[in-house]
Amino acid sequence: MYDKSKSVALANLWVAFAAFFVAIILGLYQVMNRSGLFPELESHELYFASVSTHGVLMGFVLTTFFIMGFGYYTATTTLKRPLWNKGLAWVAFLVALSGTVMAAIPLLTGKASILYTFYPPLMAHPMFYIGATLLVVGSWIWCLEMIMSVITWRRDNPGKVVPLAMYGTTANAIMWLWTSAGVAIEMLFQLIPWSLGLMDTIDPGLARTLFSWTLHAIVYFWLFPAYIAMYTILPKMAGGRLFSDEMGRVAFIMLLVLSVPIGFHHLYMDPQQSAGFKFLHMLGTFGVAIPTLLTGFTVLASLEGAGRLRGGQGLFGWITALNWKEPMVVAGMLALFMLIAGGWGGMINASYSMNTLVHNTQWVTGHFHLIFAGTTVIMYLAVAYHLWPKLTGRRLASRGMAVFQLWLWMIGMMVLTMPWHVLGLLGQPRRISSTPYDSPLVQQWDPHELAMIVGGAILLFSALLFVLNLLMSHAARKLDSVSDDDWAIAVYPPMSVPKSMNGFVLWNGILTVWMIVAYGIPIVQLLILDAPGSMPWGY
């Protein structure tokens, strides 16, 4: 038997879900404050401290720690050997955790109410920037751990195919190194020296450009583990096989190569970039829809196979024949449903010309809650239900409650995000804490403001059931044995794959060239342009 690093995986996952639970409570407070129905609650100071904390906890803490924890489990159980360096995994955990605590102090005391995008020249307390950077440094150590685990495994198993789950995890680790470089440069060369007073002024246009480098692909960093679970856990839990292992590899490679050099779609409305580069990034943005469309097909085809094995007949009979008592199956279907519902909205955001209509309106908040808090997080929750018995050696406290909780999550997310989409189309700006505009528009907004409180309350209740279930599982009955080989097998398990689909050298090369064009040239242009800098501003 090999050491599965279960405690470090569990520690990471618990930090993730603790952050998640705190942030959900803040989320409900935010929708209540925004609605204007609770005048005694209203406070701009509190609201923006809250939404900054909520964004950081959900966007950076939940995701990073979840990905690290899931990665350790994946690396050990797919490669069937201990981590490359077990001690380092704890170092990564402690670095990331101390960064989180360092950032949390200014956030909770209102010294960093600049939202999770921290756009200068608004300035936060330096501890916020340093803490956030440490969180990223912790995640880099995790990346190293994943990459080295695969490299050493391949050295010892020449010619063998890297298991798909680990291939995807490594793709994500490499992609994250590429992705996080943008914000790391922004932190080290702009925000930290500027907040410490070593630099008088800052170029907000350059800062936004560097942040956009991270901002797009970070969402794929979050989404990757959800896709990995859909390809490599879901088919097995549904009682079937993965439709195609190779297609999974193709999707992972495309995500790695395509998702980083396209961040300018966040800058469509920005004055500091020219139309030509925005157009170039738009091309890649539509390209990155391809791996998602391939994933949807492969996952549905795998599920259809499972449904038919269970006796499902006809065009749709396989859907009812699925095992709707299995949390992973329920989450997978609901995740795809929310992905489809949210995907068309993404096409509008991504559109070079239509973006104008929705840019920075509440539509955007609706869109990313649906795909991120919906599709991505529901898979995180299902992965947690799947892993908990394996990591604790105990039964899950209640599978019935788990299934119920997942349904509630989807319902709550729809009730929360559909009104937000409508509000956006009705012109409501995002990132507001109240609606004091003297305009007839405000009356049109009111009913939707009410609906989102209901959505927020459903989600909080759902999150409570989730956390309770995990907590109770630590005291549940011990299992006689746990299977660590619950990874899905493909219909045709590949005996060998082309070298390019077993490693990443070629893809890193292509990405290097593309990044030089897509980000290198615009950044050099900005440096030459040398726009007059901005002084720091409070808020």
Add this chain to the structure above:
Amino acid sequence: MHIDPLEKKWMYVVGFMTAVMIGSMAYAAIMLNMHPPSNVETIDPKTLHLSGEFAEDNLGATTNPDGSVTVRMVAARYSFYPQMIEVPADTDVKFRITSPDVLHGVHVPFTNMSTMVVPGYVSEVNTRFSREGEAQFLCNEYCGLGHDYMWSKLKVVPKG
């Protein structure tokens, strides 16, 4: 490498869909000249109020010899200045906007008027308003605790 025939068909469908979307975007950009505001032009946020086109006296709407209108605005915490802009309907309007303090965003609901305002740069938006009446410029990027209060008025009057 094993590819199922059904999968292959789906790949063609995906390729086709992507091509159609990119194609329509390229058509709008190249043939209809529809581009997002991308005016790479710098300005010093510390001194822009002292002289030049963004000095207080020069702000507002001016009609150009060719009949089109240029609107100069400053986005500063927490309003857009001047706080009331009047433009004729169905006329080409060019907005030139900049910020002396932090990042802002501005849009007029139900129109194509939308841009980020980044200190150090001048944003330029070209558009036309077809619906007459009162509308609002709303700030859509967090700019501080008063962000909600950052808005101003636009009046679209009959052309003539």
